[in-house]
Amino acid sequence: MEKIMILEDDPKIAGYLHTFIEKYSYAVLTVDNFENPMDSFHWFQPDLVLLDINLPSFDGFYWCRQIRLESVCPVIFISARTGEMDQVMALENGGDDFITKPFHPDVVMAKIRSQLRRAYGEYALGHQERILQKDGLKLFPERLELRFGTDVTPLTKKEANIIESLMGRHPRVAGREDLLEKLWDDQTYVDENTLNVNITRVRKKFQELGITGAVETVRGAGYRLCVTWNGVEGS
Structure with a gap:
């Protein structure tokens, strides 16, 4: 509906x-x-x-x-x-x-x-919806939704962009500079702490789905998606 x-x-x-x-x-x-x-x-x-x-x-x-x-x-x-x-x-x-x-x-x-x-609907360009999947986790970038099993949590555009980058780079590290560029285009006007704030919000979104430890901080490099949900390694 x-x-x-x-x-x-x-x-x-x-x-x-x-x-x-x-x-x-x-x-x-x-x-x-x-x-x-x-x-x-x-x-x-x-x-x-x-x-x-x-x-x-x-x-x-x-x-x-x-x-x-x-x-x-x-x-x-x-x-x-x-x-x-x-x-x-x-x-x-x-x-x-x-x-x-x-x-x-x-x-x-x-x-x-x-x-x-x-x-x-029928007149939409590229009507087929993009869905990113990783070990039971599903990201719907156009809907701004993240799903795990039957649980769903809404996202902001920035949160969806961060999660899309993490899923796209997995198992590699998504660099801080890459994330800033994807989010804001012009890094000149972005406080470095702003990314930290948004990463914290993304972690809370995973926690709402019952997933803890989903975003790993790699010191000096950036962040990496951890596909171990509730202690069970994803396939």
Whole structure:
């Protein structure tokens, strides 16, 4: 079941969209935490986001940029703003489409279906999904998910990039410089400690799956994926 997240501060519009979209067998989450809706995004891992521009604290342009730091899921702006510059700003900040209020619900559904087809369905480029596997561990880079057995944990884009590098280099060491380059492109603006922080987060993700000691520190070189899960050596 595909998941739709609604980020709209007008409760009547949000409730109307929620009810209408749910009738078409989508899982729907209406966000009410406007201080940090990324918490809901991380938990729900939506396939598509409906996003208003006028929101408390930070506007929709800001939250779209935050989503784009971690995900390429479709984002459709829904706004009462009708100016051409608002639509340009929506697209320039990472949006995929723009719907003006008032709207017809059938148009919203048509645009949702269109974006889902383009991103994941029959019109998607390279429709076959990439999956990296290592001894029962599965990484889904496009979904930003890590699986081990029946357990699943969501990832940020940076966490997924680190794990992809570790799995791709195994049993060799993934160098610190290589990881920094993959994550940030330009190492000039990166504090060396930032990588340490992200490695710590990656280790916690493995621990959430019941895997301890998954990332080995190789002094003076970098990090290596350890394929000994719970004391049992992987084949």
